[in-house]
Amino acid sequence: MHAKDILIDGFNRIREEVHAVVEDLGTDELHARPSDDANSIAWLAWHLTRVQDDHLADAFDLEQVWLSQDWEKRFGLGLPRHDTGYGHSPSKVAKVRVDSGDLLTGYYDAVHEQTLKALRGLTAADLERVVDERWDPPVTLGVRLVSVLSDDLQHVGQAAYARGLLQTS
Numbered sequence: 001m002h003a004k005d006i007l008i009d010g011f012n013r014i015r016e017e018v019h020a021v022v023e024d025l026g027t028d029e030l031h032a033r034p035s036d037d038a039n040s041i042a043w044l045a046w047h048l049t050r051v052q053d054d055h056l057a058d059a060f061d062l063e064q065v066w067l068s069q070d071w072e073k074r075f076g077l078g079l080p081r082h083d084t085g086y087g088h089s090p091s092k093v094a095k096v097r098v099d100s101g102d103l104l105t106g107y108y109d110a111v112h113e114q115t116l117k118a119l120r121g122l123t124a125a126d127l128e129r130v131v132d133e134r135w136d137p138p139v140t141l142g143v144r145l146v147s148v149l150s151d152d153l154q155h156v157g158q159a160a161y162a163r164g165l166l167q168t169s
Contacts, residue, residue: 003142004122010149011115017156018045018108021163022101029166031097036090041159043096045104047085048155053111054084055148059131059141060118065110074103
């Protein structure tokens with residue numbers, strides 16, 4: 001098995017979990033927060049998708065799906081165009097509202113498709129390419145991809161936990 005196949009499998013698992021976590025939830029459940037300072041399921045799904053979109057577009061020199069496919073307009077959040085949710089205050093978390101989980105999974109699926117296209121063309125040498133020199137040591141494409149996988153899995157796990165809290169209430 002090649003490294004790209006492992007990465008593709010990892011991103012496919014994230015897609016499965018994003019769909020599972022928002023499936024059949026109404027708007028009240030999508031926006032419920034375990035506490036005033038906590039993130040909602042909608043925010044978590046949106047944020048992990050924005051991070052994947054932003055970071056992979058940058059690493060592969062692609063346009064963000066958020067902008068190129070008008071997802072920013074479809075969501076209509078009133079946030080800055082390139083906002084990924086990083087460092088959001090509770091009031092900004094509350095701004096991430098959707099009419100249904102279909103909007104969240106639709107955006108995730110569009111980002112996932114771009115991700116898979118980029119990953120399918122990877123070679124082992126590509127993984128060594130430096131994509132961010134602001135760090136010491138500089139970040140390679142391989143490290144960036146694992147970082148995004150890790151971040152996405154943590155956030156979808158948080159969303160699944162929040163869903164579980166809702167279902168036991």
